[in-house]
Amino acid sequence: MSKAAKLECENCPSQHKGIFCELESLALKNVSENKVVNKYKKGQTLFVQGNPPFGMYCVSTGNIKISQVGEDGKESIVRIASAGDVLGHRSIFTEQYYNATATAVEDCTVCFLDKKYILKLVKESPAVATNIISKLGKDLGAAEKRLTSFYQKNVRERLAEFLLLLKESHGVKEAEGIRLDIKLTREEMASIIATAPETLIRFMSELKQEGFIEQKGKTIYITDEPGLLEFANILY
Amino acid sequence: MIYHLSMVLKTRIENLNPKEIKKLLLNVGSRIYQTRSELIYKGHIPLAGFILIKGAIDLMQGKKLVGSIAPGQLLGLNEALHHIPFKYQAIIESNSEVIILDQSTLKELSQEIAEIVAK
Structure with missing residues (x-):
């Protein structure tokens, strides 16, 4: 059985868009060595609402819808994640189960880094920590703006x-x-x-x-x- | 050397007795999957190896059920260790409990085994 060809961070089509991209060459190579890369077909899920998180996803190519299912079974799309975005980062730090489902709306290439490695990286690299905080801040801003739109x-x-x-x-x-x-x-x-x-x-x-x-x-x-x-x- | 160690780790984990699984549970912890979902897609490299503690995981080839993982059994360890695409689709049933052996945990376990082997 052949191994899948691995996408290195230095060759990623979304280089300079992600939270790890500013790392120095050696550190970036370390990220490449510790990640798992998979291609998701349209309709495949990265994670499902109610299930436990154990890492973070980084979108290399493609678009992914983040949706929540209400008690009535109705799906509501919360946002669309695209190339350079990260997913599942909130759940790593909150220790909560996924509160949404991530589904590929087209063929995507997505990288995965486990929680232990992410926490180690956050401690060792202030740039990564800052980028994650910045991303969380932007996510919150976007969510507030969206909520205001619904009301106004x-x-x-x-x-x-x-x-x-x-x-x-x-x-x-x-x-x-x-x-x-x-x-x-x-x-x-x-x-x-x-x-x-x-x-x-x-x-x-x-x-x-x-x-x-x-x-x-x-x-x-x-x-x-x-x-x-x-x-x-x-x-x- | 690295391949040898990973084969030793794989064999070691495959032969864990109940006491050792309990120890692993205490150190690594377990997670419950509340929602039935795809754990590993066919052709994907598993994000982690899994030890099923409770519940069931079905192995599918298209719509055909080709096997099941029972409590105490491993899933995807070899593929996760060596970054090999998984042959089937693994679907975990709701309320199943697993120990998740992610890449970092596998590396730590490999390191422990390397130290034991070096002695």
Whole structure:
């Protein structure tokens, strides 16, 4: 049986985006030696709500949805993790079981470092500790912003805001506009902005009619960013 | 030398008696999987080796059940030690309890065995 080819940190497509990337060459090599790399197919789970954490995941390529299932069995998508993001980091420090499920929305390459190694790295490397704290801070800020949106914005505004967020994380400038380099189903998008898929479809059509976005198949292009910003009622 | 030590470790862990499993439980601790889920996907390198304490783990080849792990048995240790892709899909049943032997723990155990062997 052949061993899977291992992705070294120095050759990672997400280099300079992750929390370990600033480490010196020797330390980075040590991280490479201690990690486990796997390719997850669309639909496969990295971890499941209610199960025990024993390490942290670092996304090299691909997009992963983080979702929670309520008592009624309904899935709500909390956020999308993409290349350079880390997952499971909160559970390492809180000792709590996973409160969400991480599922690949497309084929992904993900690295895993166990908890013992992460804690050792945090003690030895202030840069890693700082980056994790910074990441936790950004996560908290994003969660607070999202909560505020739910209270203060209507569905149209939340949809526009969501598309602008995707533009920040997944936007690729092209001739037609800014292509959102992520494929989400209507149900997934509706879940993220807390609305029904039918409502999402209606408001997507509105945004197209207004000229803010264009759709080619499943690919969304933002064609009028200032217009979308105003529509989203965002004070930048 | 490293391969020899890992084979010694593998053999040693495979032959743990109940008293030694209890000691490992005290030192490493165990975890309960509350939700039925995939522990290892086919073709993946296991993130850790697992010793099943309570419950069940099914081994699947597609939709076909090819085997089960019973309490006291190991899962994925050889593959985790040598970074070898796992042949099957391992699904852990809800409320199953396992000892998780992650890479760091395996390295520590290997180091202990290396010291014993060196004496």
